Amino acid sequence: MTAAVPALAAITFGTMLGETSLSSRHARALRARGAVEPAGDVYRAMALAYPGAFAAIFVEGLLRGSAVDGWFTAGLGLLVAAKALKYWAIATLGERWTFRVLVPPRSTATSAGPYRWLTHPNYLAVVGELAGAGVAAHAPIAGVAAVVGFGLLIRRRIAIEDIALAQR
Numbered sequence: 001m002t003a004a005v006p007a008l009a010a011i012t013f014g015t016m017l018g019e020t021s022l023s024s025r026h027a028r029a030l031r032a033r034g035a036v037e038p039a040g041d042v043y044r045a046m047a048l049a050y051p052g053a054f055a056a057i058f059v060e061g062l063l064r065g066s067a068v069d070g071w072f073t074a075g076l077g078l079l080v081a082a083k084a085l086k087y088w089a090i091a092t093l094g095e096r097w098t099f100r101v102l103v104p105p106r107s108t109a110t111s112a113g114p115y116r117w118l119t120h121p122n123y124l125a126v127v128g129e130l131a132g133a134g135v136a137a138h139a140p141i142a143g144v145a146a147v148v149g150f151g152l153l154i155r156r157r158i159a160i161e162d163i164a165l166a167q168r
Contacts, residue, residue, distance in 0.1 A: 004068045005137050008076070009058040012133060015083070016051060022090070023099040030095065035102040038164040042156045043100050049153060053130055053146035061137025075136025082128025088114050089122040097122070101157070103164045120161075123154045 066072065090097045092113030096104070114121035127147055134143015 002066075002068050004072060005058055005061040005066055008133065008136060009054070012054055013051070016054075020099070023097070026095050027098045027100055027102055030098065030102040030104055033104050035104040037100055037102050038160055041101050041160050042153050046150075046153050046157065047099065049150055050126075053142070053150055054133055056142040057130070057133045057137050057139040057146055060139035060142040064138050066138035071138055072136045075132045075134065077132070078128055079132030079136060082125045082132055085114060085121055085128065086125035089125060101161050101164055107165065109165055120158055123158065126154065127151060
């Protein structure tokens with residue numbers, strides 16, 4: 001076994017902490033501007049499932065004694081590409097990006113950056129992060145479970161976001 005999985009876990013959770021801080025700052029600013037949060041959001045489930053999914057992936061990888069090989073490299077490549085897409089979406093949304101669904105007054109859907117081609121690029125990126133981590137860590141069971149489970153939460157979240165934006 002190598003130190004690759006622990007290093008990947010440290011980087012993943014480190015970036016997650018940075019994203020959490022940014023999301024919190026944005027949420028405070030949006031609420032100060034009168035943004036509303038729709039009922040029925042799956043935020044609490046996502047807040048537990050997202051780090052939990054990565055933890056499960058990395059634990060399975062450690063238990064399997066994963067190595068730095070072609071699978072690790074491919075997974076890392078997917079994870080990096082997913083992070084790039086996610087940060088492009090974050091940069092495009094600016095202050096409007098948060099972990100929560102917060103819709104400011106007179107808000108409209110974004111059509112710049114990756115939103116020109118994808119309705120919800122951030123969620124595609126999240127699925128890519130989970131899949132990439134699963135492949136890199138050699139965690140097929142936790143990786144598939146994470147993608148499917150979190151994918152179901154994303155599906156519900158997208159429905160809530162779309163309704164909230166349509167009502168504004």
